[in-house]
Amino acid sequence: MQAATAGPADPDASTHALDDDATLDGVDLEQLAHRIATPLHAYSASAIRQRIDTLRQALAGLDAGICFAVKANPNLAILQLMAEAGVGADIVSAGELQRSLHAGVPPGRIVFSGVGKSADEITGALSVGIARFNVESLDELHLLQRLAQAQQVVAAAAVRINPDVDAHTHAKISTGKSENKFGVSIDEARCWFAARSMFPNVRLDGLHVHIGSQILDAEPFRLALQRVAVFWRELEQAGHPIASIDVGGGLGVCYRAGVDQPLAVTDYAAAIHEALSGFKGRILLEPGRWLVAEAGVLLTRVIRVKPGVERCFLVLDAAMNDLQRPSLYDAWHDIVPVRADASGSPTTYDIVGPVCETGDTFARGRVLPECVAGDLLLIKATGAYGASMASTYNSRPLAAEVLLDRGRYAVVRRRQHFDEMIAGEQPARHWQTP
Numbered sequence: 001m002q003a004a005t006a007g008p009a010d011p012d013a014s015t016h017a018l019d020d021d022a023t024l025d026g027v028d029l030e031q032l033a034h035r036i037a038t039p040l041h042a043y044s045a046s047a048i049r050q051r052i053d054t055l056r057q058a059l060a061g062l063d064a065g066i067c068f069a070v071k072a073n074p075n076l077a078i079l080q081l082m083a084e085a086g087v088g089a090d091i092v093s094a095g096e097l098q099r100s101l102h103a104g105v106p107p108g109r110i111v112f113s114g115v116g117k118s119a120d121e122i123t124g125a126l127s128v129g130i131a132r133f134n135v136e137s138l139d140e141l142h143l144l145q146r147l148a149q150a151q152q153v154v155a156a157a158a159v160r161i162n163p164d165v166d167a168h169t170h171a172k173i174s175t176g177k178s179e180n181k182f183g184v185s186i187d188e189a190r191c192w193f194a195a196r197s198m199f200p201n202v203r204l205d206g207l208h209v210h211i212g213s214q215i216l217d218a219e220p221f222r223l224a225l226q227r228v229a230v231f232w233r234e235l236e237q238a239g240h241p242i243a244s245i246d247v248g249g250g251l252g253v254c255y256r257a258g259v260d261q262p263l264a265v266t267d268y269a270a271a272i273h274e275a276l277s278g279f280k281g282r283i284l285l286e287p288g289r290w291l292v293a294e295a296g297v298l299l300t301r302v303i304r305v306k307p308g309v310e311r312c313f314l315v316l317d318a319a320m321n322d323l324q325r326p327s328l329y330d331a332w333h334d335i336v337p338v339r340a341d342a343s344g345s346p347t348t349y350d351i352v353g354p355v356c357e358t359g360d361t362f363a364r365g366r367v368l369p370e371c372v373a374g375d376l377l378l379i380k381a382t383g384a385y386g387a388s389m390a391s392t393y394n395s396r397p398l399a400a401e402v403l404l405d406r407g408r409y410a411v412v413r414r415r416q417h418f419d420e421m422i423a424g425e426q427p428a429r430h431w432q433t434p
């Protein structure tokens, strides 16, 4: 499988987590599924560490820091792995802040993004002393000034620039076009810097840009970074020194072997190098997906094979509540049987979950070796935006998550118990008026 996805021109695509389709990070998947009921998210620690190392090597020579986009995979064990590797966190909520701190990420390595930071969230982040706020609106800038003043601190802030660049990705994960809700135009940002003295408790000395996710091509990054670089130079000339440029995340991964051709991380780093040449400050990156997606798989068993009038359905014990990407973005995930002998005759299936929605479909018209009830399947590249987007829809408990590391495994989230699922719910007994 490594040979199939890694061309010589693309050394970075070779960091695939799967040793083959039966083992991941030295752990036999059939045995794992025997011990821990499916559906089950498994992540390779080695593969994540390898990605971190590869990215660091590509960035050698730059004063660059990596802040993992927590929303991609907020499991505490993953965040702890990041913290131990010296990786910071890019957070978008108070919950992600708490998770990051809990996992041992130092506040000085945390940046806070998002269009809807509330006063409480900003106050909480100020009190622990996070590194930087990526500010997305004038209203937020005023709020940050007020709250920082109240705490008698000075908050470091970057303006999130909306560079009006088309990332050529799925519409629901594009964030850098002027019609998207994210960031502000360069014209607006220019006014903020001109009015800097109105914000004595905000050190506005950073620029931030994040144009979208699952970007497979260097060009949108180049364009966005060029626009940011032109603006940075203009600001410096106008007497507004810039200490930090945050280039966001968005690096794409291979979801479909042989089709998706992710941009080599060395080319990505080269684009940053080139666009920001001469920049003396710190460069921040916020990769999410690229660090963890291909390190994870969703293990699931076939509940039954259901012949239909037009199609044959493979009904799995995993569903859209465990992995939303196919139903939400029509995303492709490679799906393969976990079996030494995949000798069954090739059969075409629609691969679906048990949830009562037609959208609960992982794949249509996939050819697999003929399957029977009980067969174990792998849904690949589910380490990012998999468990993190899971829900209990149809009152299905959240699946277990397991971290694998060189032949060993640790349960890092046990399957949710029914009591946990309904915790906080109660009959309407205590009626009140507001």
Ligand SMILES: *Cc1c(COP(=O)(O)O)cnc(C)c1O
Residues within 6 Å of the ligand: 069, 071, 072, 090, 113, 114, 210, 212, 213, 214, 248, 249, 250, 251, 286, 287, 288, 289, 290, 384
């Ligand atoms: C989601 C997000 C990221 C991470 O995006 P990936 O595509 O997972 O790398 C980084 N920065 C911001 C501001 C985000 O919203």
